[in-house]
Amino acid sequence: MAKGKYQEWLEPDKLLLLQAWARDGLTDEQIATNIGINRDTLYNWKKKYTDISDALKRGKAVIDIEVENALLKRALGYEYEEYMEEHTNDGWKTRKTTKQVIPDVTAQIFWLKNRRPDLWRDKRDLEMSGNINNPFEGVSTADIKKLIQNE
Template structure:
């Protein structure tokens, strides 16, 4: 924007509309990252194109469908953050505080 960070921070605090616009911008990127993580966790197909030039100089586009396998690390990250009630590493303390409850409904 062509201004110092301190100026932007002052404007953000002074103008609620600017603050709201900045928050909306963050939400868009957060959603894009969530979608990318989900895609990586589930695996996906994509089309790769390459161009071959024959002896006569004629160009030929070759399309190949490739598969990216599901990523278990992305799956673990997704589940631990989206379903911590079922997928956390540490057991939950009980309401009485005298022990732990191990959640095992898998």
């Protein structure tokens, strides 16, 4: 009996390869192409075989965390050290300089809108209840015209 293609992808080395592709940012469609199957088949494998699903989740989680950390670092600003070689009378020397990257307001806005949408989203849902007092309630249009003309 022929072995199904999915079985080879349940082997530890193939699961590691799936995880690496996901970590490298490949989409499910690109991963399916690399395997030699269509996207729907990969979706079915993910539903049926938890090892395949877990390998892809682990790979994606690693890169998601790295991106989150980079966004947070950019939002808060950071310092880094830069090393430069310079020629002096005594020969070449390495000079260390500490540089600063200022906090990025765009990254801060993006972070807050996504992490705290209840406080930072652009559109707010306001609910109003009760009656609005209408000073012209019960007054006809003709009466309003008379009032305006008499002023």
